[in-house]
Amino acid sequence: MAGITVAVEKPATTPRRARRPLLSRVPALVVGCYLLVAVVGPMVIHYDPVHTSLEDRLLAPGSQVSGGGTAWLGTDGLGRDLLAQIVYGARTAVLIGVSTVALSCLVGVLLGAVAGYFRGAADAVLARIFDVLLAFPAILLAIVIAGAFERSVLLVVVALSATGWITFARVTRGIALSVRERPWVDAARVLGVPGRTILARHVLPFTAGPVVALATLEFALVVLAEAGLSFLGIGLPPSTVSWGQTIANGKEYLETQWWISTLPGIALSLLIVNVGILGDQLTARYGRGRTD
């Protein structure tokens, strides 16, 4: 998560999109599909996480359930449909991923920009906060926070954001540092435009590209980290449907009822691979101002 330093060139302006091979659009397409499933899926497939059907527990993919339907992806230890869990889990993943990234991003960009632009005391304080937080392995801090307090989605978001914002702050700070020396910023300063306005109008826009690229990568890490927390049995309340919870619930059945853990694992993995590639593409386009 850490250690990303960005040397900003001017944002790429030449449209290259027309010449990009079709294959490179696949990640964006797949991520789009996931978002679609996350938003629309719950409206199409009905799933009640509270409802259990013990008659149908541990059914293999494609089996008939007692209610007459087919469990296309099998059922879990409480007879709940896995397909529905994956669909609803997508929503939770997107919700947690987006909220965590949004929170990290907001805090990180704000602090980073302020520190980078105004420098001085703010910068020094921020640098020390980085140092302190980086002395903790990110996942350990998340585990300590998530394990210590009452379970909720909000807690997981906060626990994962506790270190997540650092990367954003570092990147933004780097950009702000270099942008503040540009002539047009100097010009604005000379004209007496207040620092806050310069920051908002002339500095922050330059952070957008790299931050978006970073956000995609963070999103992947957050989704993965939630699975880790669920494995340790901390974080989300039992009534929440998430991939992490489903994967963790199936960990004891990996040998015999492999589908419980593996199918949501694949769903998660596929999303992360594509988000990762998308993030790389974005980084390549905006983050470092170069192409692959």
Next chain:
Amino acid sequence: MIRMIVHRLLIGVFVMWGAASLIFLVVRAAPGDPATVLLGPDATRSQLDQLHASLGLDRPLGAQYLSYLGDVCRLDFGESHWLGRPAMGAVLDRLPATIDLTVTATVIAVIVGLTLGMLAGARPGGLLDRVVSACTIALQSFPTFWIGIMLVLVFALTLRLLPSSGVGSPQHLVLPAVTLSFPFVAIIARLTRTSLAETMRESYIQTARSKGLTERQVLFGHALRNSLIPVVTVVGVQVGALVGGAVIVENVFAWPGLGSLVVEAVANRDYTVVQGATLLIAGIVVVLNLMADLLVAQLDPRIRTGAV
């Protein structure tokens, strides 16, 4: 150089204080009383009060904090009432296992990651680059515990090649270290690739090429050294993260490391152990980062001479 080390050490002291304070706050803000955990639901009021007093929990938070800082300065980390022994003793007991695991995972990650990254970065955009990129993203994208349990099922249960869990012999180290190294391999490979690809576009590489050096000579003689700089920094940071962050792997493989100790101690509200372990981890991270910086300075003469 000396100035830099002194400066970094001062920051290190600050970081230790910050880390100690942060964790002090987090564990005490958490609901749950250590005395109740220790004595269970059947304890009498007087039993609880007695324990609170002997744990020092009856004093105001500020006083607890100050005396804790004072003790830490004297390298006294207190007694763990839960374990019935000095907290730092329990922490140091876990250190060798953590070091074994971290070092092995790092060695694997560096060897495999560098190799993959060099293969990919030598010819950016080539077939090998694409394959490696895909592999590294895949390596990072499955939950660690899933990979761990699968490796156990394959290598311990089905093939009976390796022990499934525990410590004791080099074989016990294989599965946890490999599992732990997966995401780490990916990070190093990707970073090496990017860095190498960038370096290969530098003007001095063009110069080297035009001198008539072979591609291999250019790669190993000029490009690699410079492209290693960001890799070294990140390895420093990541190794630090492994020291306490291997909790999940430790759990799957019953590996008695520091991370799981912290997690257990938090669950038991065993404040002294949480504090002792955290400080040790923070100390290790600080030292590792310092070492990485020194190494970078060795690799990059501009930093060494203070030009940057």
Next chain:
Amino acid sequence: MTSTREHGRSRLIRLATTAAAGAALLAACTTTGGEDGGGSSASGDVTVAGTYPIESLDPHGAQGASTGTQLAAQEIFSRLVKPAADGTPEGDLATSWKAGKDVTSWTFTLRSGVTFSDGSALDADDVIASFQRMIALNGPNAGNFPGDTMTKVSATEVVLHSPAPDASVPGKLGTFYVLPSGVGKDDTAFFNHPVGSGPFTVDAFTPSQSLVLVPNTKYQGTKPTLSKVTVRNIPELASRMTALRTGEVDVAWGIPDDQLASLKSQQDLTVKTVPSSAEFTMWFNSSIPALKDAKVRRAIWQAVDFGTIVGKLYPDTGKAADAPVTSVVLGHAAQPAVTYDPAAAKAALTAAGFDFSKKLRLQFANDEFKPFVQAVVSDLQKVGVQVEPLEKEQAVFTEDLLALKWDINFQQLATPSYDAASNLGRLYTCAARRMGYCNKQLDGLLAAAGATADKQRRTDLYARASRIIWQDAVGMYPMSVSIAYAWNSDLKGFVPDASGLPDFATVRTGGS
């Protein structure tokens, strides 16, 4: 079914090939591949997979009540009285014991000629010193004996006095271990190489990892035939099961039902379940308006199809409970089964004016019970009762439990003393305030049962108390728990223990 299994296997193989790359690399670094240490039981070595870590060997300290420490302590030290594998108290250091007239004192006659592993004699002074040490250390076991004192009558006789009549003393003494006198509070030197009078002594101990035991040559009973017992802590269930199946460990217990099938199919493993004192106990918070009415509580109980839930989730280790304590506990008296009838439940709730819009908080503490709790919540939802399952950290759970910050509380409640006094007698009184239920008649019965040493009379009194608890639905009592054990069939004489604390003193290794 077949096709999916094929699918599963080929995935494994694909995974194996990709992972092989990493392993191949390491194979170069490691010495010989394959051969691992554990479980060669033919030589008298037994490796045991502990479910819970052994953090400390001090049975009087903070860890004294933990499963890990108890498991170790019973092999290293002796007790006055210990529970047999089925739970009935039997003499260990004491040859006989009897209660005083008003049951406020118990006299124990000690076995003569017992020595510690260092050769020194064990006498009444050691017993008294140990009792005082336990009380002084103020650990969880001290809480079992509030205000009790122990005095010496002669070198072979001690008396335990309690401020109130206490018939469950012999049962409760199962957690009291005798150490040589003169052991200090945090006596690390002693507990690195503890001196005890149990069947084993400590060869090596690494807290929370492993404990290696070897026979105590001075043991006064039948000396163990095993040459070495290693207890290893393997926290993750999947890893524990794998270790058992690969033979890295010889014994494991506390195995979930869904894992038993694959263990049973393995030829060299013996699988057995044994009824324990633990029972799934789901108290209602009778102090809140919604659950004040016994009719409401009974209706909620009736609304859950516990028969199906237990049968499906715990086919091997679960049995419908028929009393607030399980059948291995003294004071157990079977009650009529509560039949599943959602329609009647719904009608009764409506008639009692139950507020269906209010969400009840169901708290529990352990991930392993999540499926059970969720199944209960699902059934209750079917009759319109909204329940929110709240999984809490142990520390928070206990605090909230005592503060009655819950509406329904799920616990797997064990009675380690095998005596209803320490379950019913302790938890269900008005003064205990453990579930907001208060019934003077029940208080009277429980007090009377605690004040007599006559076994028959106690059983009768607890039967009447159980009847009130059951009829008033102070809680729901869905299931009594059995502990599933699996062990290497080469082990002879292994007896699954009802408390989850098996004794290895009588175990032999087979083969020759």
